[in-house]
Amino acid sequence: MSEPKIVGFLCNWCSYAAADQAGTARHAYPENIRIIRIPCSGRMDPKLIFKAFQEGADGVMVAGCHPGDCHYTNGNYYARRKLALTRQLLEFMGVEPERMRFEWISAAEGNRFADVVAEFTREIKELNAETPLKREAVTR
Amino acid sequence: MNSEKLKDACMKALDDGAEYVLSYVEGYDGSHPQAARITKQNIDSVIFDEYCGFSLPALLKNADKSKKTGIVVKPCDSRALVVLLQENQIKRENIKIIGVECKGVKDRKGKDDSNCKGCVTHKPVIYDYYAEEEGELSTDRGDFEDVAEFEEKDYEERYGFWEEYMDDCIRCYACREACPLCYCDECIVEKTMPQWVDFSVKPSSNWMYHLIRAFHEAGRCVNCGSCSRACPKDIPLMLINRKMASAVEDMFGFVSGMDIQKMPPVITLAKDDPDDILKGGMGHGVQDRELEATS
Numbered sequence: 001m002s003e004p005k006i007v008g009f010l011c012n013w014c015s016y017a018a019a020d021q022a023g024t025a026r027h028a029y030p031e032n033i034r035i036i037r038i039p040c041s042g043r044m045d046p047k048l049i050f051k052a053f054q055e056g057a058d059g060v061m062v063a064g065c066h067p068g069d070c071h072y073t074n075g076n077y078y079a080r081r082k083l084a085l086t087r088q089l090l091e092f093m094g095v096e097p098e099r100m101r102f103e104w105i106s107a108a109e110g111n112r113f114a115d116v117v118a119e120f121t122r123e124i125k126e127l128n129a130e131t132p133l134k135r136e137a138v139t140r
Numbered sequence: 141m142n143s144e145k146l147k148d149a150c151m152k153a154l155d156d157g158a159e160y161v162l163s164y165v166e167g168y169d170g171s172h173p174q175a176a177r178i179t180k181q182n183i184d185s186v187i188f189d190e191y192c193g194f195s196l197p198a199l200l201k202n203a204d205k206s207k208k209t210g211i212v213v214k215p216c217d218s219r220a221l222v223v224l225l226q227e228n229q230i231k232r233e234n235i236k237i238i239g240v241e242c243k244g245v246k247d248r249k250g251k252d253d254s255n256c257k258g259c260v261t262h263k264p265v266i267y268d269y270y271a272e273e274e275g276e277l278s279t280d281r282g283d284f285e286d287v288a289e290f291e292e293k294d295y296e297e298r299y300g301f302w303e304e305y306m307d308d309c310i311r312c313y314a315c316r317e318a319c320p321l322c323y324c325d326e327c328i329v330e331k332t333m334p335q336w337v338d339f340s341v342k343p344s345s346n347w348m349y350h351l352i353r354a355f356h357e358a359g360r361c362v363n364c365g366s367c368s369r370a371c372p373k374d375i376p377l378m379l380i381n382r383k384m385a386s387a388v389e390d391m392f393g394f395v396s397g398m399d400i401q402k403m404p405p406v407i408t409l410a411k412d413d414p415d416d417i418l419k420g421g422m423g424h425g426v427q428d429r430e431l432e433a434t435s
Binding site for chain 2: 047067068077081082083086087090091094095132134135
């Protein structure tokens with residue numbers, strides 16, 4: 001089985017900084033994740049998650065600041081609601097819950113970021129099913 | 141319904157300043173009503189019966205919003221008006237609302253629409269004039285049994301179920317046009333910069349369209365069932381919308397279109413939402429609510 005592709009949407013101020021910290025500390029984590037930096041988890045749009053799956057992602061991770069610590073005060077409160085409903089919708093349509101990982105990771109939690117990514121990657125590898133929602137291949 | 145009560149209400153609406161009243165009239169046979177603009181000239185053609193399923197507020201999308209319009213609304217349609225008012229799509233002073241009681245409608249094939257089993261209220265929640273239905277009206281609230289039954293399937297089964305329908309979908313957008321709350325001038329599926337959804341009719345872009353629409357309806361859908369009834373491929377769209385309504389009610393205690401003061405949860409925030417909703421939990425439990433009409 002080829003290596004799964006994971007997309008991670010990380011908020012600029014907390015979780016992206018955590019990823020940075022993991023890098024500086026040389027705390028290795030699997031390379032399956034492709035990180036997309038967004039200004040705030042509140043910017044996260046469910047359509048981006050649907051699009052990620054459509055373009056071939058096997059798993060999608062979204063991480064933001066802990067509630068109460070959002071750099072923009074309340075972006076993550078909106079994110080929490082949107083992401084909760086997105087999970088409900090996708091699970092109802094048959095996407096396994098293991099494919100979505102929503103976390104609060106602060107800028108100081110570099111080690112935790114690496115651990116979460118490692119765990120998430122492992123869970124995705126254990127899933128045997130084909131990627132859901134993937135765009136059909138263009139045949140020539 | 142005895143059409144005399146309805147005609148009286150329409151007459152009053154016209155006398156009170158409505159230029160016309162959007163209402164149901166008989167179509168080519170007894171089971172396919174049409175919509176019409178009622179004035180004093182054609183007021184005798186007004187009907188309301190169990191075939192009047194399609195949502196009349198959907199016709200407000202292209203109406204001249206500066207004119208005073210009357211409209212006949214079933215309870216679910218009256219909820220749609222509440223949502224439209226909350227979203228500033230219509231002005232309260234420009235609309236004369238004739239609320240009718242409803243015992244449920246037929247689906248496209250002439251059978252009792254199973255969606256009506258989940259009805260939130262058989263009485264309109266907002267109205268200027270009222271037309272009662274004959275006989276007893278149930279005051280019980282419908283449940284989400286169809287959603288619960290579907291969720292007994294495992295993930296592979298669920299995906300297979302929807303995969304079949306996503307293969308079927310022909311992207312006619314009848315669901316979007318029939319829905320009273322899909323009113324965007326430029327729908328996201330028609331956007332090219334950036335392009336979110338492929339225009340071509342293939343399963344992956346059909347998935348994208350339906351997922352986006354379901355999310356746009358979350359916390360707004362009023363259970364009128366027009367989308368499912370309009371679908372030429374019989375895709376059970378209301379199953380998805382009802383799942384979202386059930387999730388919104390479980391997590392946030394919110395039912396759309398019942399209280400004009402309460403804003404939907406997707407555009408509001410709460411500092412105390414429990415974190416378990418991110419992992420699939422439901423957070424707050426469903427509270428028993430007194431569903432009262434507002435007028």
